[in-house]
Amino acid sequence: MSAEILEERRLSIQRKGGGCGGDGMRCDAASVAGAVSQRACVYCGARVVLNPITDAFHIVHGPIGCASYTWDIRGSLTSGSELFRNSFSTDLQEKDIVFGGAVKLTAAIDEVMQQYAPKLIFVYATCIVGVIGDDVEAVCRDAEKKYGIRVIAVKAPGFSGTKSTGYRMACNALMQLLTPHADQPKAVGVNILGDYNLAGEMWIIKNYLRDMGIPVVATFTGDASYDTLIKAPTAQLNIVQCAGSMMYLAHRMEDAFGIPWMKASFFGVEDTSTALRQVAEHLHDSQAKERAEAIIAKRAPVAEEFLQRYKAHFIGKKAAIFVGGGFKAISLIRQFNEMGIETVVVGTQTGKEEDYEIISSLVNPGTIILDDANPAELETFMKEKGADILVGGVKERPLAYKLGIAFCDHNHERKHALGGFEGVENFTREVNLSLNSPVWQQVRTGASYHLRAQAPAKQVPRLLGHRSKRVGA
Amino acid sequence: MGANLVNLNANPCKMCMPMGAVSAFYGIGMSMSILHGSQGCSTYIRRHMATHYNEPVDIASASLTEEGTVFGGAKNLMKGLENLLSLYHPKVIGIATTCLAETIGEDIDGIIRDFQEKHPDVTATFIPVSSPGYGGSQYEGFFRALHAIVRYVPMDTQSHEMINVITGHLSAADTRALKSLLDASGLDYVLLPDLSQNLDGIHSENYKRLPQHGTPLERISRMAGARMTLELAPLCPEEYSPGAYLRDTYGVPLLRLNLPVGLEDTDMFIATLESLGAIIPASVFEERGRHVDAMIDAHKYNAQCRAAIFGEPDITLGLTRACCENGVVPVVVATGSRCPALKESLGVTVAQAAEVQFCDGFDILDFADFTAIENALLARGANLMIGNSDGRRIEEHHHVPLLRYGFPIHDRVGGQRTRVLLYDGSLSLMESTANAMLQKTEETFREELHGKYYFLTEEAGKASSHGLEKAASVVSGGTMPEETSVPLSAAERTRTHPCFSCGACATSARLHLPVAPECNLSCNYCVRKYSCPNESRPGVTTAVLNPEQALERFLAVRQDMPNLTVVGIAGPGDSLANAEMTFRTLERIRQEDDNITFCMSTNGLALPEYVADMKRVGVSHATVTINAVDPVIGSQIYRYADYRGHRYHGETAAALLLANQLAGLRALTQAGIICKVNTVLLKGINEEHIPTVVATVRDLGAEMTNIMQLIPVKGSAFEHMPLVSNKELTDMRKRCEPTLKQMYHCHQCRADAVGLLNDDRSIEYRLPEITPIAAQEKSAPIARRIRIAVASKTGVTVDQHFGQADQFYIYESNGHDASFVETRSVSRYCKGMDDCGSKSGRMEGILCAVEDCAGVLALRIGDSPLHKLQKKGIRVFTQYERVEKAVNDAAKALCG
Numbered sequence A: 001m002s003a004e005i006l007e008e009r010r011l012s013i014q015r016k017g018g019g020c021g022g023d024g025m026r027c028d029a030a031s032v033a034g035a036v037s038q039r040a041c042v043y044c045g046a047r048v049v050l051n052p053i054t055d056a057f058h059i060v061h062g063p064i065g066c067a068s069y070t071w072d073i074r075g076s077l078t079s080g081s082e083l084f085r086n087s088f089s090t091d092l093q094e095k096d097i098v099f100g101g102a103v104k105l106t107a108a109i110d111e112v113m114q115q116y117a118p119k120l121i122f123v124y125a126t127c128i129v130g131v132i133g134d135d136v137e138a139v140c141r142d143a144e145k146k147y148g149i150r151v152i153a154v155k156a157p158g159f160s161g162t163k164s165t166g167y168r169m170a171c172n173a174l175m176q177l178l179t180p181h182a183d184q185p186k187a188v189g190v191n192i193l194g195d196y197n198l199a200g201e202m203w204i205i206k207n208y209l210r211d212m213g214i215p216v217v218a219t220f221t222g223d224a225s226y227d228t229l230i231k232a233p234t235a236q237l238n239i240v241q242c243a244g245s246m247m248y249l250a251h252r253m254e255d256a257f258g259i260p261w262m263k264a265s266f267f268g269v270e271d272t273s274t275a276l277r278q279v280a281e282h283l284h285d286s287q288a289k290e291r292a293e294a295i296i297a298k299r300a301p302v303a304e305e306f307l308q309r310y311k312a313h314f315i316g317k318k319a320a321i322f323v324g325g326g327f328k329a330i331s332l333i334r335q336f337n338e339m340g341i342e343t344v345v346v347g348t349q350t351g352k353e354e355d356y357e358i359i360s361s362l363v364n365p366g367t368i369i370l371d372d373a374n375p376a377e378l379e380t381f382m383k384e385k386g387a388d389i390l391v392g393g394v395k396e397r398p399l400a401y402k403l404g405i406a407f408c409d410h411n412h413e414r415k416h417a418l419g420g421f422e423g424v425e426n427f428t429r430e431v432n433l434s435l436n437s438p439v440w441q442q443v444r445t446g447a448s449y450h451l452r453a454q455a456p457a458k459q460v461p462r463l464l465g466h467r468s469k470r471v472g473a
Numbered sequence B: 001m002g003a004n005l006v007n008l009n010a011n012p013c014k015m016c017m018p019m020g021a022v023s024a025f026y027g028i029g030m031s032m033s034i035l036h037g038s039q040g041c042s043t044y045i046r047r048h049m050a051t052h053y054n055e056p057v058d059i060a061s062a063s064l065t066e067e068g069t070v071f072g073g074a075k076n077l078m079k080g081l082e083n084l085l086s087l088y089h090p091k092v093i094g095i096a097t098t099c100l101a102e103t104i105g106e107d108i109d110g111i112i113r114d115f116q117e118k119h120p121d122v123t124a125t126f127i128p129v130s131s132p133g134y135g136g137s138q139y140e141g142f143f144r145a146l147h148a149i150v151r152y153v154p155m156d157t158q159s160h161e162m163i164n165v166i167t168g169h170l171s172a173a174d175t176r177a178l179k180s181l182l183d184a185s186g187l188d189y190v191l192l193p194d195l196s197q198n199l200d201g202i203h204s205e206n207y208k209r210l211p212q213h214g215t216p217l218e219r220i221s222r223m224a225g226a227r228m229t230l231e232l233a234p235l236c237p238e239e240y241s242p243g244a245y246l247r248d249t250y251g252v253p254l255l256r257l258n259l260p261v262g263l264e265d266t267d268m269f270i271a272t273l274e275s276l277g278a279i280i281p282a283s284v285f286e287e288r289g290r291h292v293d294a295m296i297d298a299h300k301y302n303a304q305c306r307a308a309i310f311g312e313p314d315i316t317l318g319l320t321r322a323c324c325e326n327g328v329v330p331v332v333v334a335t336g337s338r339c340p341a342l343k344e345s346l347g348v349t350v351a352q353a354a355e356v357q358f359c360d361g362f363d364i365l366d367f368a369d370f371t372a373i374e375n376a377l378l379a380r381g382a383n384l385m386i387g388n389s390d391g392r393r394i395e396e397h398h399h400v401p402l403l404r405y406g407f408p409i410h411d412r413v414g415g416q417r418t419r420v421l422l423y424d425g426s427l428s429l430m431e432s433t434a435n436a437m438l439q440k441t442e443e444t445f446r447e448e449l450h451g452k453y454y455f456l457t458e459e460a461g462k463a464s465s466h467g468l469e470k471a472a473s474v475v476s477g478g479t480m481p482e483e484t485s486v487p488l489s490a491a492e493r494t495r496t497h498p499c500f501s502c503g504a505c506a507t508s509a510r511l512h513l514p515v516a517p518e519c520n521l522s523c524n525y526c527v528r529k530y531s532c533p534n535e536s537r538p539g540v541t542t543a544v545l546n547p548e549q550a551l552e553r554f555l556a557v558r559q560d561m562p563n564l565t566v567v568g569i570a571g572p573g574d575s576l577a578n579a580e581m582t583f584r585t586l587e588r589i590r591q592e593d594d595n596i597t598f599c600m601s602t603n604g605l606a607l608p609e610y611v612a613d614m615k616r617v618g619v620s621h622a623t624v625t626i627n628a629v630d631p632v633i634g635s636q637i638y639r640y641a642d643y644r645g646h647r648y649h650g651e652t653a654a655a656l657l658l659a660n661q662l663a664g665l666r667a668l669t670q671a672g673i674i675c676k677v678n679t680v681l682l683k684g685i686n687e688e689h690i691p692t693v694v695a696t697v698r699d700l701g702a703e704m705t706n707i708m709q710l711i712p713v714k715g716s717a718f719e720h721m722p723l724v725s726n727k728e729l730t731d732m733r734k735r736c737e738p739t740l741k742q743m744y745h746c747h748q749c750r751a752d753a754v755g756l757l758n759d760d761r762s763i764e765y766r767l768p769e770i771t772p773i774a775a776q777e778k779s780a781p782i783a784r785r786i787r788i789a790v791a792s793k794t795g796v797t798v799d800q801h802f803g804q805a806d807q808f809y810i811y812e813s814n815g816h817d818a819s820f821v822e823t824r825s826v827s828r829y830c831k832g833m834d835d836c837g838s839k840s841g842r843m844e845g846i847l848c849a850v851e852d853c854a855g856v857l858a859l860r861i862g863d864s865p866l867h868k869l870q871k872k873g874i875r876v877f878t879q880y881e882r883v884e885k886a887v888n889d890a891a892k893a894l895c896g
Helices: A007-012 A042-049 A094-099 A104-117 A127-131 A135-145 A163-181 A201-211 A241-256 A269-282 A286-313 A326-338 A353-362 A375-386 A398-402 A420-435 A439-445 A447-454 A459-472 B018-025 B039-053 B066-071 B074-088 B097-103 B108-118 B137-154 B174-186 B242-250 B264-275 B282-302 B313-325 B341-356 B370-378 B390-396 B423-452 B469-475 B490-495 B502-505 B547-560 B575-592 B611-617 B631-637 B652-669 B688-697 B724-737 B773-778 B839-850 B863-871 B884-896
Strands: A013-014 A057-061 A119-126 A150-155 A190-194 A216-221 A237-238 A260-265 A318-325 A342-348 A368-371 A389-393 A406-409 B031-036 B091-095 B126-131 B163-167 B187-191 B229-232 B253-258 B306-310 B329-334 B363-364 B382-388 B402-404 B508-513 B520-523 B564-569 B597-602 B619-624 B638-643 B647-648 B674-680 B704-710 B754-756 B787-793 B807-813 B819-825 B855-858 B876-878
Touching: A007 A013, A007 B229, A007 B508, A007 B611, A042 A057, A042 A104, A042 A119, A042 A163, A042 A216, A042 A241, A042 B039, A057 A104, A094 A420, A104 A119, A104 A135, A119 A135, A135 A150, A150 A163, A163 A241, A190 A201, A190 A241, A201 A286, A201 B469, A201 B819, A237 A241, A237 A269, A237 B876, A241 A260, A241 A326, A260 A269, A269 A286, A269 A326, A269 A420, A286 A326, A318 A326, A318 A375, A326 A342, A326 A353, A326 A420, A342 A353, A342 A375, A342 B773, A353 A368, A353 B108, A353 B490, A353 B631, A368 A375, A375 A398, A389 A420, A398 A406, A398 B039, B018 B031, B018 B039, B018 B091, B018 B137, B031 B039, B031 B074, B074 B091, B074 B108, B091 B108, B108 B126, B126 B137, B137 B187, B137 B242, B137 B884, B163 B242, B174 B187, B174 B264, B229 B242, B242 B253, B264 B282, B264 B423, B306 B313, B306 B370, B313 B341, B313 B382, B313 B423, B329 B370, B341 B363, B363 B787, B370 B390, B382 B390, B382 B423, B402 B423, B402 B611, B469 B647, B490 B619, B490 B674, B508 B547, B547 B564, B547 B575, B547 B773, B547 B839, B564 B575, B575 B597, B575 B611, B619 B652, B631 B652, B638 B652, B647 B652, B652 B674, B674 B688, B688 B704, B688 B724, B704 B724, B787 B884, B807 B884, B839 B863, B855 B884, B863 B876, B876 B884
Parallel strands: A057 A119, A119 A150, A190 A216, A190 A237, A237 A260, A318 A342, A318 A389, A342 A368, A389 A406, B031 B091, B091 B126, B163 B187, B163 B229, B229 B253, B306 B329, B306 B382, B329 B363, B382 B402, B508 B564, B564 B597, B597 B619, B619 B674, B674 B704, B787 B855, B855 B876
Antiparallel strands: A013 A368, B508 B754, B520 B638, B638 B647, B787 B807, B807 B819
């Protein structure tokens, strides 16, 4: 491997060999200091999971930064309240650090209750809250007693683990919300877990289920509200999409409420079709199965045809993938396979060992597999493997562009739905519009200008003089 | 949002100190930053910066863990430094602390000492910055970093001729502008920091992970010996002012100036440079002159502007002063940082600006969140925001436009290239504010003034609108006409109107004058054609006439047809979307003939504002096409409506149209104008809804409704819509008959129709056709003679519906000379509504009659006979044309 790779990182990078590697991938561990990890923190993990709950009041307890950088940056859509699109912070100041921030937090909750009277408040405890000794849980308990609403503390100091730890903290907060509502009569219907309704994707899935005659009880947490969430314990089945963030909740709900779960991916024709069939099968609902087949028969060929039309543009192209979770990376590799694009580099921020096993089985020998990669590694391997397009998040986009590589946004800020049959067309279109843009032609043919941009100005007249002489002769 | 909260920042108008610190380090040559804190801080800041700059932003993190938090993070920071050195090889390393490191009390200087002892070979300069998130905002963080840089970089105190120029967080493009001025002025200078390139790089073949530009360390070390420091950050507290440090430590004189935004402050900056010996190029003063000229051009529009300005303190100060200079009133000035000095610096200036325009008050806020800004700007009636893209949510909710300046700009590209500094930057700022006002005025003044001054009045003729005053004065000699004298009663006119009276349709002729080409409504069943002699349907004309040509045609037709009773304006677009042409035409004709009946048809979108004009010129009959009285249904029929400069789509368009149709219809009937309502029967869209339409228009005073078949026009959205049979149409008319009188004799005629309803003679009045000579020569005769059947009433023009033909004229043609063979009588396929009985028998007869022909010519044809003919290999041409030309054209087409 190249000298650009840090020694401590070598165990988190694999090149798929011809046979069986045997060595496990180092993953699910803390980031290496100074390596410039692309990961965020525990708070980030918790916030992304809970923030789409539309009518909850999300209070970030800490100094301003954490609230400032997470204000309405994600594409979760709502059909109800817009409250979640605001960002509230206790904006702790020097004196709060010295004397403690609990008083300010209590006063803030009082104010919120007077002004807005929400049914549900989440209080995110960020890095320094524990260090300065604020008992956030006690403040929340007191507020619950005082106002008779739910005020739930989310323990999310950034240093207390990885982003995955944050997912777990969010799931714990959700269980805290659900547990008092465990003893309700069972209803007909399912919960959707791990769908944040980015660009309306959850609505797309909900429409399929409606056409199959399957009611949706609660959604975690895209377009969710307090009143729908508390019905979740009545559902017959949990459909888990973003497994990285929500498998833990699915397990806990199985233990607490006896709700079975299934994993489902709605990315790509194959995955979407399989998911619809499996939902019906898990519910032992033959009518739903028939309806699922009808949906697939109607939608899949259209999406396939669309894909076929674009395929001609993708011949010989190679992709790099760097996304948050393992499940998403797996879906993407399969989708690229459907498109005739080879995946040559694939990495995730928070993939698990079993994810990497699957990834390894899906890709060709020589493919680079990375956990918690940094820009230097992405640069090195994308160049080495000759990737034509990178699928990733906002931070990776400028790197791809600087290297002259196309880019497809597959992050929480995107404004195009990538799920379901609708998503197949959008994804294909997104890939094509960057991959085959004429700008890359300019980039590749501009080498001589690159040198002139760096050359001292005085060389220019000489060049001009030379040319005019030739014209004269 | 709701009220301002005291204990909670609701939507921050600031970021944290480490963000500012790392931004400053991006202006230092070959430098790399590491945040001593948990992983998220660096990632969030990187994301925030990358989205603004569209550049890779690499910031390392010590990635503190639970263990580091409890036992100290020295190990993590040491490891982090080693790793970033081996990956990036920087010459300068900025180590910025975070909330966490400061709270657990990390000794950064000590850790650096340990590191240097452990790695004696490392030559990089370490610059620690204390930047706890709770200690201030990104503004303070930026200056704390600069302050640390001048403190930690080893200084060369030997004095020299250079000056120091220190700035806050500027855009890359503004920094470049500043540099090129300084370069041109001949002054030697050190710019701290230099943000011109590292976050606005050029594309190059070899991407360098470590930013290569920015102020080099060697230059910074000369700052202690400079002859003067110019610090363009008037609101930076002395405590972190790098200029103050250089003054106090090395005796470098410090001059603090406003940022050169706007005329006055740029003048001040230029004058200062000149006093230091700069030679300012003439082009700069030329720019100044242009700025003054442009500010005069824009001043009236800027005076309408009530701005809310927000951002970091220095740039907010600069923007506000520049705005005041141009007559903009900054009704809200805000920064998220703690900065009481902002109010002190701006109070008098803003008060003066407000006083000129009699603005009641203004707010200058520091430590403000966006909820406070939002509440203040709503209370103060701001009509423009100037600031970073975090104002976009206010823009979205309250439709106050946002001019994006400052950091961050997340929802547009090019945030790093916004310009406000110096004369040219100020000019673009000042024109942007003026243009925002102009745009707003352009978009709203028609609607606004209409809402303000226009009222539907009973006294018709009182309100004359939209450029018609001039035309009116020609007629009336400058006075508003009381009411044009109408010698015939409305009832009498109805009796002689072929469309309004079935009895008149065989005796009275009408003339449609195609003077109205434009349309303001996009109907899914319509495609307008301005030069089409063939099709016979609404929306089609051979040519568009101007009012003079229209008058000529009227006079010619009147001479030829003594039975002419009605002049109508029916398109080919909408009569009222071309109001000036329509009314001028009618006025000219009225001057020649005060007896002829005037009739107009319209979609009704613009109707309310023209009823008075219609009454004034003497329109007695009108047809309004109303296809639905429910916007949801309407939205399936109309693509968009253009109304007072706006294009509306979907249900909005349909609702707007409906409101105007209903108000207009009522106003028409109240003004005594006889109204017919046309409705196109659209299967699957409005068939069940039509009785409601009929009942609604009856209540508004309509005289009759005309329910029509859809003509599936090629190229229209409804091209493939299922057709309505005569029987279905008749059934619908019968169903509505009890509600309101129905029209059974409509011919859905052209916009330039002439004569009786069932005998269109428009062909005789066409404008001379210009045929290209080349085209005439090219058409060689075709050897074979092709047999063609023609549906025609008279044998002169193709003017009959296939299904209504009594006989066919059989022609033969080689493409050049058509010859008549015979006429063949057939039993009529379908005579009309009442005897469609044995359809198949008639069909057989017709098919037999034309079986030996290669083509059939007809005015129109139903879907089912069309398919049957096509099955037999017979091609059908539908058009309105002279028989011989049509036969020849068809023969040519059939021979390819």
